[in-house]
Structure formats: structure tokens, C-alpha cells
Amino acid sequence: MSAQILDGKSVASAIKGELKERVTALRERGVVPGLGTLLVGDDPGSQWYVAGKHRDCAEVGIASIREDLPGDATQEDIEAAVRRLNEDPACTGYIVQLPLPKGIDTNRVLELVDPDKDADGLHPTNLGRLVLRVNEEVTSSLPCTPRGIIELVERHGIKLAGKEIVVLGRGVTVGRPIGLLLTRRAVNATVTLTHTGTQDLAALVRRADVVVAAAGVKGIVSGDMVKPGAVLIDVGVSRETDPETGKSRVVGDVSPEAAEIAGWVSPNPGGVGPMTRAMLLSNVVDSAERTLAG
Numbered sequence: 001m002s003a004q005i006l007d008g009k010s011v012a013s014a015i016k017g018e019l020k021e022r023v024t025a026l027r028e029r030g031v032v033p034g035l036g037t038l039l040v041g042d043d044p045g046s047q048w049y050v051a052g053k054h055r056d057c058a059e060v061g062i063a064s065i066r067e068d069l070p071g072d073a074t075q076e077d078i079e080a081a082v083r084r085l086n087e088d089p090a091c092t093g094y095i096v097q098l099p100l101p102k103g104i105d106t107n108r109v110l111e112l113v114d115p116d117k118d119a120d121g122l123h124p125t126n127l128g129r130l131v132l133r134v135n136e137e138v139t140s141s142l143p144c145t146p147r148g149i150i151e152l153v154e155r156h157g158i159k160l161a162g163k164e165i166v167v168l169g170r171g172v173t174v175g176r177p178i179g180l181l182l183t184r185r186a187v188n189a190t191v192t193l194t195h196t197g198t199q200d201l202a203a204l205v206r207r208a209d210v211v212v213a214a215a216g217v218k219g220i221v222s223g224d225m226v227k228p229g230a231v232l233i234d235v236g237v238s239r240e241t242d243p244e245t246g247k248s249r250v251v252g253d254v255s256p257e258a259a260e261i262a263g264w265v266s267p268n269p270g271g272v273g274p275m276t277r278a279m280l281l282s283n284v285v286d287s288a289e290r291t292l293a294g
């Protein structure tokens, strides 16, 4: 029996429908949410993601602001663009598209973002709130991919409380922050964060009720590693040439054999990616609504 699909495309589309109504209500009260993006360089993937974010904004009625810099922009150029976005009143929230080019101090750039405009939830103040407010509602942006994963699972009626969750990968946008979200009292899961130094990954994954695979290694979650019926969230992105069409295609961390054994699996593409985009819009709308609540 093959796994049921965690359909990120259709959940994201439903969320965008809900956001459109909330944006209309905000505009009626004189609040226009505006998402800014800062893109440095001409990496085709990053350009595609940023273009998608602006298309999403147009779809739900959020204004959008772009800061595009060439690949040879200096640390000072990038920091100046961050300051412009901090000061622009039309920009109510923004992201710095990652990764930044080699040689740029990413942490220094992220720390300069106004925490109240941090639509990615990656500013140290906002990550710190996740640590400190473990029992309370967090009233700042949450990292988009982790938030999207939880929303995707919960909107399919799957409960995470008490579940054993194994995360593969300790990256800043997924692996590290997702543990903070999943172990909050409101979610109440138990998390093991694995990485390249982990010994006997297979044994850990085999125990997991839920696997969040964000290693970026094609097929790293193999069939023999998965507990029958487990929930597999495929986040990792690798690219390869499709032998039939000759075109580049995305492949995930979950092997087709693992997906057969699972109870639920998120397709890749079509699972976590669209949810990441929808959560960015949610962060911007949530934060605009907070300004009205005072």
C-alpha cells in the first residue's frame, strides 16, 4: 500500500485564499501590508524563489518591494540595502534571500534586520523568543519552512503531540529552528536533530514516527530506514538531469522505496516548498494585524 500525500500545493492555495480575505480587511482599515525582498546575485534558483514571492504577493493583495543587487555587491552595499528596507514605511516585513554570495558575513546582515520587520523569523531576537517563550504564544514571525511543515501536517489531521520526530540536517532555515517549534508546549513532540556527525542514522530514523528530511542528499532516507506507516516530510532539494527529457529536475531526500513504506509523504516538489511561500505571506499578514491590535 503506498503512502497518502501531504499535498502542499492545495493547502498553500487554501491558505492564500484565507490570506486574501484578511488582507482585504486590513486594507479597509487603512493598513497595507508590504513584503520586501533583498536578492544578491544571479543564482537562478534564488531568482525563481524571489519572483515567486512577488507573484504570491500580487495574488493576495500584499504590496511588494524589491532590492536587487549584483553578485559583486560588497558587505557595505548589502547592509545599506537592509537599512533602506528597515526605513521604508511601505515595507512592513522583508526577507534577505539566502544563501548570500561567498565572502559575505550572513549573520551580520541578518542581525541588522529590524526584528519587527523580520518576515523570515531568522533574526536572533525572534529565534531567542522561541527559546524563551516555550509555554506562551510567540508574537513575532516564525521561520517559514518549519512553520509550513507543522501547518501541512496538522491540516491533514495528523497530531504531533508525543510523537518521536527525527530531523536530518542542521541548516539555519529548517533543521535548527524546527526543533524549537516542535518542542514548544503547543506542539509537544520529542525531537532528535541529526547531522553529518551523527552515528547510526538508520537506527534513529527507524524509531521515528515522523521524519523531517532536510539534508539535501538525494534519497538519503532509504526504504530500510523507515518504520512502516511513518510520516515523511521531504524538504531536501537536489537537482539532476531527467534522463528522458534532458531537463533539470528537483529530487528530494526521500527515496521512492521509503515513500512506499510510509503512511504519509510530502511530495518534492509540491509539498514543503509551496508551504514555505504561504507561511512567508502569513508572517507578513500576522504582523500587519498585530499593528492594529496595538
Ligand SMILES: Nc1nc2c(c(=O)[nH]1)N[C@@H](CN(C=O)c1ccc(C(=O)N[C@@H](CCC(=O)O)C(=O)O)cc1)CN2
Binding pocket: 049, 095, 096, 097, 098, 099, 120, 144, 145, 173, 250, 268, 269, 270, 271, 272, 273, 274, 276, 277
Ligand atoms: N531567506 C530565506 N532564504 C531561503 C529560504 C527561506 O525560507 N528564507 N528557503 C529556501 C528557498 N525558498 C524560499 O526562499 C523556497 C524554496 C522552494 C520553494 C518551492 O516552492 N519549491 C517548489 C519547487 C521549485 C523547483 O522546481 O525548483 C516546490 O517545492 O514545489 C519555495 C521557496 C532557501 N533560501
